[in-house]
Amino acid sequence: MNKIDRMLATIDPAADHDEPALSQGVEELLEEIVATPPVRRRASWLPGRRAAEPEHVHPSPATTAAAPRHGPSPLRRRLLAGVAVAGIAAAALVAVPLVSVSQSAAYAVVKKPDGTVQVTVREFRDSEGLEAKLKAEGILADVTFTDADEHCARGRFAGADLAYDPPSTKNMTDQERKEFDAPENWRSADAARPINRNTFVISPSYIRKGETLVLEFRPGNHPEMAWWLGTYLAKAGSPVAPCTLVDAESDEAMVKEMAGN
Amino acid sequence: MQDPRVPFGARDRFEALYRACYPAVQRYALRRTDSVDDVADVIAETFLAAWRRLDDVPEGDAALLWLYGAARRVLANHRRGESRRSALAARLRGELAVRQETTLADPRTEAIHAAFAALDPADREVLALASWEGLTGPQIATVLGCSSTAVRIRLHKARKRLARLLGTTDEAPVMTPLRGEAR
Numbered sequence: 001m002n003k004i005d006r007m008l009a010t011i012d013p014a015a016d017h018d019e020p021a022l023s024q025g026v027e028e029l030l031e032e033i034v035a036t037p038p039v040r041r042r043a044s045w046l047p048g049r050r051a052a053e054p055e056h057v058h059p060s061p062a063t064t065a066a067a068p069r070h071g072p073s074p075l076r077r078r079l080l081a082g083v084a085v086a087g088i089a090a091a092a093l094v095a096v097p098l099v100s101v102s103q104s105a106a107y108a109v110v111k112k113p114d115g116t117v118q119v120t121v122r123e124f125r126d127s128e129g130l131e132a133k134l135k136a137e138g139i140l141a142d143v144t145f146t147d148a149d150e151h152c153a154r155g156r157f158a159g160a161d162l163a164y165d166p167p168s169t170k171n172m173t174d175q176e177r178k179e180f181d182a183p184e185n186w187r188s189a190d191a192a193r194p195i196n197r198n199t200f201v202i203s204p205s206y207i208r209k210g211e212t213l214v215l216e217f218r219p220g221n222h223p224e225m226a227w228w229l230g231t232y233l234a235k236a237g238s239p240v241a242p243c244t245l246v247d248a249e250s251d252e253a254m255v256k257e258m259a260g261n
Numbered sequence: 262m263q264d265p266r267v268p269f270g271a272r273d274r275f276e277a278l279y280r281a282c283y284p285a286v287q288r289y290a291l292r293r294t295d296s297v298d299d300v301a302d303v304i305a306e307t308f309l310a311a312w313r314r315l316d317d318v319p320e321g322d323a324a325l326l327w328l329y330g331a332a333r334r335v336l337a338n339h340r341r342g343e344s345r346r347s348a349l350a351a352r353l354r355g356e357l358a359v360r361q362e363t364t365l366a367d368p369r370t371e372a373i374h375a376a377f378a379a380l381d382p383a384d385r386e387v388l389a390l391a392s393w394e395g396l397t398g399p400q401i402a403t404v405l406g407c408s409s410t411a412v413r414i415r416l417h418k419a420r421k422r423l424a425r426l427l428g429t430t431d432e433a434p435v436m437t438p439l440r441g442e443a444r
Binding site: 005 | 272275276279283287288291292304305308309312313353370373374377388389391392393420424
């Protein structure tokens with residue numbers, strides 16, 4: 001370090017701060033971040049920056065960390081992309097080996113002081129029991145657990161926001177896109193979001209009167225894919241039809257793509 | 262139907278990166294922002310970028326340089342006013358606010374503060390990366406995405422300019438502020 005650098009070191013704004021401890025806020029941020037859908041997933045109807053992004057090289061951080069963008073903030077854009085993907089994909093998925101815990105219930109429902117309801121899923125069974133427990137907490141929910149190789153066909157209900165049946169954004173104007181991105185249109189992703197490997201949080205404040213929270217679970221059908229959770233809101237007055245099972249796609253292709261192959 | 266998924270091992274890798282680099286990223290943010298809200302935003306957005314682009318984050322020591330580069334972009338966007346308050350890191354924001362203390366102006370360092378503030382942002386950034394983050398020229402080049410040669414030249418010029426503002430020279434102390442002007 002030369003003399004100028006040493007002089008500058010005396011005015012280092014971080015010098016007075018202790019080594020930042022890994023506090024609870026730091027831990028919470030970690031959980032919040034890993035609960036957002038990761039990496040490069042972009043549904044085909046989401047206009048992507050992918051074409052401009054080199055795929056298999058390691059470009060310098062200056063060019064990759066936050067690529068040039070227009071519109072909303074980088075964070076919002078990313079979060080919305082995640083939200084939108086989760087919406088269409090019916091999957092807020094988390095990698096967890098399904099360990100069967102025989103003595104305890106298939107799930108745990110805990111009401112938090114802030115009014116949110118935390119649901120820990122241990123086994124994919126007893127959807128009616130989960131619905132009843134949620135109802136006891138004042139949440140009208142429709143829960144479906146399917147096998148790994150099938151899922152519910154679309155069209156069971158009218159969505160209260162865009163998540164269940166999102167329009168194509170392909171030819172949207174900037175203004176339309178802005179409206180499309182409005183948080184209000186992705187409320188269902190806020191209404192229920194995973195916070196870690198086997199837990200998700202329901203925030204009743206995002207659910208309006210008469211709306212039904214629709215949860216569609218299925219185990220992954222690839223060893224590296226644990227489970228999927230689709231979270232939607234059915235419009236008030238729109239009854240949720242029973243699940244019509246259709247074949248689910250293999251998770252293999254997606255797992256491979258996510259792994260960068 | 263396409264789904265976002267956490268690739269196998271991604272969470273563990275990210276968690277290790279987060280724990281190892283969090284202190285450095287927080288310091289980076291503290292040094293370049295005025296409000297704790299901004300600090301929280303920069304940390305949150307930087308690590309979110311790393312999570313979403315984990316494949317792009319290099320292994321080893323280079324990971325921190327990548328994060329600095331990402332944080333720099335986040336800050337640039339903030340300064341352009343494009344960013345809104347991050348929804349993440351609510352608790353962190355509170356914790357940072359509690360820890361925030363006002364530091365009293367020290368007459369001995371006031372001149373250095375003033376001179377540093379008078380430099381243009383590009384000069385400030387190379388000097389900060391060298392002095393505060395303690396990076397070498399090639400490391401700074403990685404963060405900034407330019408060549409080592411360019412960094413060496415920028416650093417040299419920035420040090421000269423700061424020295425001139427402080428009435429000193431890069432290497433040896435001088436007795437009078439005018440001396441620098443006379444050279």
